[in-house]
Every structure is written in C-alpha cells, then in structure tokens.
Amino acid sequence: MSAFSSQVITVTCEAPINIALTKYWGKDEQYPLDLNVPLNDSISMTLDPGVLRTTTTITASPSFKRHEMWLNGKEIELSQRMVNVIRYVQHHYVTSQGNKKNKDETPARNFRYFQIRSANNFPTAAGLASSASGFAALTYALCKIHGMDKDSMGDDISALSRVGSGSSTRSLYGGFVRWYANINNNDKSIDESKNENNENRVNVEDTRRNEGNSQEYEASQNPHRSEATTGNDHKQTTKSSHASKNVNIHQLSVARQVKDEKWWPDLRVIILVVSDQTKSVSSSKGMQITAVNVYAPQRKEKYMRDFFKNL
Numbered sequence: 001m002s003a004f005s006s007q008v009i010t011v012t013c014e015a016p017i018n019i020a021l022t023k024y025w026g027k028d029e030q031y032p033l034d035l036n037v038p039l040n041d042s043i044s045m046t047l048d049p050g051v052l053r054t055t056t057t058i059t060a061s062p063s064f065k066r067h068e069m070w071l072n073g074k075e076i077e078l079s080q081r082m083v084n085v086i087r088y089v090q091h092h093y094v095t096s097q098g099n100k101k102n103k104d105e106t107p108a109r110n111f112r113y114f115q116i117r118s119a120n121n122f123p124t125a126a127g128l129a130s131s132a133s134g135f136a137a138l139t140y141a142l143c144k145i146h147g148m149d150k151d152s153m154g155d156d157i158s159a160l161s162r163v164g165s166g167s168s169t170r171s172l173y174g175g176f177v178r179w180y181a182n183i184n185n186n187d188k189s190i191d192e193s194k195n196e197n198n199e200n201r202v203n204v205e206d207t208r209r210n211e212g213n214s215q216e217y218e219a220s221q222n223p224h225r226s227e228a229t230t231g232n233d234h235k236q237t238t239k240s241s242h243a244s245k246n247v248n249i250h251q252l253s254v255a256r257q258v259k260d261e262k263w264w265p266d267l268r269v270i271i272l273v274v275s276d277q278t279k280s281v282s283s284s285k286g287m288q289i290t291a292v293n294v295y296a297p298q299r300k301e302k303y304m305r306d307f308f309k310n311l
Contacts, residue, residue, distance in 0.1 A: 007110075011144045012057040015137035016049035017122070017129040018170045018177065019269065027166075028181065034084060036166040037253045038181045044170040046177060046261070047269055054130065056118040056137035060145050064113035072119050085139055085164040086114065092160060093146040108146040123276035135161055135168035155183070155254040162253060169255035176259040183254050 024038035031037040067086070069078050093108060118137065124130045139161035140150060150157050150172065158169040158179075170177040 008059060008061040009111075009145055010057060010059045011141045012055065013137045013141040013144065014049055014053045014055050015133045015140065015168075015171050016047050016174075017052050017054075017133045018044040018046045018167065019129070020044045020167065020170075021176075024166065024179070024181070031252075034081075034163065035253075036162050038166060038179070041181050042167075042170070042179045043258070044167070044177050044179070045267075045269070046171060046174045047271075052122050052133075052271065054118060054120050054133035054137045056116065056134070056141050058117075058138075058141045058145055059115040060108075060111040062110040062112075064111075064115065067113050068115045070117045072124060078116075081135070081164045082116075082138065085135065085160065086142060088160050088163050089139065089142040089146060092156060093148065096148070111145065114142075114145070122271075123273060124278070129167060129171070131165040132167040132171045135164035136171035138164065139168065140172065155256070158255040159253065162255075169253075172255060173257040175257055175261040175263060177255050178258045179253070179255040181253055183252070183256075 020042055022041070022043045024040050024042040026039045027033055028037045028039050067078050067083070069076050069082070090112075097109075116138065118134060120130050120133070122130070139157060143150065143153065143157060143160070148157075158172055161168045161172060166179070169179050
C-alpha cells in the first residue's frame, strides 16, 4: 500500500473574468468540437481578481468514490465539460510522469475523484464570463493538486483549460491576452501548420482499458472517454464522435499574454449589473447563432486571419 493512500490534499485557487475585445465566432469542425478549437484568434482584457473572481477549492483523497461538486453553496452534478477537464489533467499528469524515476513519490497518482467547491462573487451565467473564470480556477487547482505549476507547464495549462471553456484560456493570465486558434499559424495556412504538427499529436483513439491495469488512470489511455458519477451515483459514459482522430491539444490552440496589467495603468472598466438572472441564451449558443446567420465561415476565417496579421 502506498504511503499516500490515506492522504488528503486541499488546494484553493482564484481566477478573474476577462472581457473579449475581439471574439471568436465558431469552432474549427475539423477537430472534435469538445476540444473548443476556434476558427479565429481572439484578444481579451483580464479584470482585477480582487473585484470579480471565482474561488475554487478542490479536495483530493484516495478514499473518494465519486466526484462531488458545489457551486455557490448548492450541490450540482458535474457537467461533461468539467469531467473532460479532469480527465485531460489526469492524462497530462500521467504523461508528464512517464520519464521520471520516482513516479510514486507523489500522492497524485492515487487520486481519481475530487470534491469541488466553487463560488463566484458576481452573478453566475448572467453575462460576466463566469465559465471563463470558473474553468480557469478549476484547471489551475487540478494542476496544483497533481503537483504541476502554471509556470513550468507553459502553454499546456491553457490547452487543458480550453477543453472546459475556450474563453477560460484567457483568464489564466493578467493584462491583455491573445487566444490563438493555431499558435503556428501566423503566416501559414491552417492546413499547413496542422500537417507540421502531426508527429506530436496525442492519440485519443477509443480503446478499452484492460482489467489488470487498474493502477493507471483510464485517462492515460483515452482522455476522450469520460466517466461522470453524479450525485445519484449513476455512472455516465460518453465518447466523442471524433474520438478516433489524432489531436494535438497541447500545441495547437493556446493563450498567451501580449501585454501585462501595467501596460495601460489608467485604464478602468465599469461593470453595471442590470440583472442577476441566468441568461436565456448562453454565450456558446449566441456564438453559434451569429456564426451561422451573420458570417459565411470561409469569409470570416480569412477576414480574421488578415485582421490579426495586420494588428
């Protein structure tokens, strides 16, 4: 039995909201849609976490038998997006441990399920980017639980957070942040840069785990095959419709700071909350409606590529 079999670890992280100055209007359908790879880049401004923020506390223990989640004090079922982030962080942890000699010296290998408590100090799902701050805090806390630090992870942490919420990639950094549709696509076509990345892609082909490999995360073989245990102890298993595709999630679409918070010291943002009710149309749905009815995808993609090239 591992020396860490009874260890309990708790990590708390805070993350700010961000306001997009240029938005992304649609996902690249050449990739699994739940990876949230956008058709175009976007730029945002991160607001002061001392004013508007999500606070997320994650407790991990080998004794936990299922995931549990509380949002603003109310117990809820984990969404599939949350489960996907957990799976991808676990997969990244196992992969990063592959070449280390002392793999068992960290308790994270014994953690499969988590208790998650998250709270916003502003209205949730009311137009203030709660999913961005929420998934940024969730991803960062999960990485810390697994002994992974944002600075050492580089671009990987924003790629992991993107699986939960595309806009959350921008809440991982202060100041002004650019979320790249393709970090290697500054002066090349999307297809050219995709082909160049083939050798480094992560294989997420759907395979079942052998019964004898119970000590390894299932996510180490297939992060796209996600199991969520709800509050009713009912197991749900889903599989991406594109799960047989090879996808380079770590090097394709990431966020990076372009200017820090000191770049424009006199800038102020005024937030006026006129309603704290949940939006009737979600941000994702609004994006889809606009992309379909306003912009022809091919024309929009070329316009945004030219726009950022000249920015």
